[in-house]
Amino acid sequence: MALQGAGMSRYAVPAASPDQPHCTEIVIRRSRFLTLCAHTPGPVAARAFVEEIRRRHADATHNCWAYAAGAPGHTAQIGSSDDGEPHGTAGRPMLQVMLHSGVGELCVVVSRWFGGVKLGTGGLVRAYQDSVRENLSSLPLVERVPKARLALTVEYAHVDALRRLLPTFEAQTATEDYAAQAHLTLLLPEEHLAQFELALAGLSNGSALCQRMEEDV
Numbered sequence: 001m002a003l004q005g006a007g008m009s010r011y012a013v014p015a016a017s018p019d020q021p022h023c024t025e026i027v028i029r030r031s032r033f034l035t036l037c038a039h040t041p042g043p044v045a046a047r048a049f050v051e052e053i054r055r056r057h058a059d060a061t062h063n064c065w066a067y068a069a070g071a072p073g074h075t076a077q078i079g080s081s082d083d084g085e086p087h088g089t090a091g092r093p094m095l096q097v098m099l100h101s102g103v104g105e106l107c108v109v110v111s112r113w114f115g116g117v118k119l120g121t122g123g124l125v126r127a128y129q130d131s132v133r134e135n136l137s138s139l140p141l142v143e144r145v146p147k148a149r150l151a152l153t154v155e156y157a158h159v160d161a162l163r164r165l166l167p168t169f170e171a172q173t174a175t176e177d178y179a180a181q182a183h184l185t186l187l188l189p190e191e192h193l194a195q196f197e198l199a200l201a202g203l204s205n206g207s208a209l210c211q212r213m214e215e216d217v
Helices: 043-056 091-099 120-137 156-169 190-203
Strands: 011-014 022-028 031-039 062-068 078-081 106-113 141-144 147-154 172-178 182-189 209-212
Touching: 011 031, 022 120, 031 120, 043 062, 043 078, 043 106, 062 091, 078 091, 091 106, 091 120, 106 120, 147 156, 147 190, 156 172, 156 182, 156 190, 182 190
Parallel strands: none
Antiparallel strands: 011 141, 022 031, 031 106, 062 078, 062 106, 147 182, 147 209, 172 182
């Protein structure tokens, strides 16, 4: 049975957690811009991070934010807000920098304390984009490896060969159950799905059953 999925490649995500976000600060014409970035693997996590920073920085003039919660450059899970700044001068410009950063699953909040000097719309766009660029330039990163969860059924005669095959594809065994046949749940990097399917068919002479489960990692 052919495995479903395009085989998404690994990519960079922030190492900073919402509890310990990456923090940078710049001052532009007496306005203070404090930028916080964290790993948020989904819109729910991103919005929770935004609300926490808004609570912490309730005294800020504005808490502008943007998130791109999917893979780098993907626009299926994005959001942004100007939080009272002139329309289009904060959230969207921040998001554009993030989408071109090569980093996925991130949320950025820029808290501004007004210093008494107006920056104008162009100045605001530059200030918020520069705040994000400054933060991302020193952001610690880790590698995210999207994995598929697979349910396998194989004959006992093929179990040893399967075990020898798994390290080649960076596969991990999550569960094992031995009844009339061996039933295993595997976690496999999506980028290896097609090659693994071919190798599995070869070692089992086409007898192994492999099904992708709904919940991936």
